[in-house]
Amino acid sequence: MRKIKICGLFRDCDIDYVNEARPDFIGFVFAKSRRQVSVVWAEAMRPRLKSEITPVGVFVNESLEKVAKLLNDNTIEMAQLHGDENENYIRELKTLTNKPIIKAVRVLSEEDIVSGQHTVADFLLLDNGAGGTGESFDWSLVSQVKNQEQNQKPFFLAGGLMADNLEQAILATSPYAVDLSSGVETDGLKDRAKILEIVRRMHNG
Numbered sequence: 372m373r374k375i376k377i378c379g380l381f382r383d384c385d386i387d388y389v390n391e392a393r394p395d396f397i398g399f400v401f402a403k404s405r406r407q408v409s410v411v412w413a414e415a416m417r418p419r420l421k422s423e424i425t426p427v428g429v430f431v432n433e434s435l436e437k438v439a440k441l442l443n444d445n446t447i448e449m450a451q452l453h454g455d456e457n458e459n460y461i462r463e464l465k466t467l468t469n470k471p472i473i474k475a476v477r478v479l480s481e482e483d484i485v486s487g488q489h490t491v492a493d494f495l496l497l498d499n500g501a502g503g504t505g506e507s508f509d510w511s512l513v514s515q516v517k518n519q520e521q522n523q524k525p526f527f528l529a530g531g532l533m534a535d536n537l538e539q540a541i542l543a544t545s546p547y548a549v550d551l552s553s554g555v556e557t558d559g560l561k562d563r564a565k566i567l568e569i570v571r572r573m574h575n576g
């Protein structure tokens with residue numbers, strides 16, 4: 372079964388929507404964004420989240436201490452690094468926590484995916500750009516790299532995914548998980564019906 376992450380929850384009702392739909396992962400964006408959440412809000416929402424849903428914290432060039440604290444106090448179970456965090460940063464974070472780390476890669480060329488394979492992070496997240504933009508990248512770059520590389524890092528596919536293009540995206544890239552934010556929103560807010568439908572499709576077919 373392909374896994375699915377619903378990213379960018381920021382209202383109390385978004386927690387109700389995902390508890391009903393039960394995606395595998397959800398994302399709290401701690402970076403500057405219209406979806407940014409505070410530590411206080413995430414701490415308050417964490418106990419409300421169904422236990423089978425894994426909360427991921429999304430960060431851009433955040434201090435190691437803040438990321439590690441949120442992981443180690445179990446507010447989040449995985450950290451997604453969406454900025455310019457280098458291998459030294461990720462290695463250092465791994466000395467501070469045992470929890471899995473996702474490194475986001477902005478895919479402009481095959482080379483971006485190839486160099487991502489060498490990271491010490493546990494997963495890659497292949498995305499179009501800054502994150503949460505609703506824009507896709509050229510998925511054919513993934514299959515070109517897959518044909519060349521041996522040990523593929525498991526990756527989340529992100530960027531402009533929605534009900535209309537999800538099947539095609541999965542066929543083209545065969546990801547470990549898909550990650551959606553804008554594609555399950557209406558007028559900038561998470562849409563209960565879209566979340567329910569997309570998670571049902573991923574888990575049933």
Ligand SMILES: O=C(O)c1ccccc1NCC(=O)[C@H](O)[C@H](O)COP(=O)(O)O
Nearest residue numbers: 378404502503504505529530531552553
């Ligand atoms: O979602 C944001 O606003 C955001 C801001 C800064 C860094 C990362 C961000 N989101 C990361 C995600 O994991 C998104 O789900 C992913 O980029 C896909 O977004 P979308 O293209 O809107 O589906």
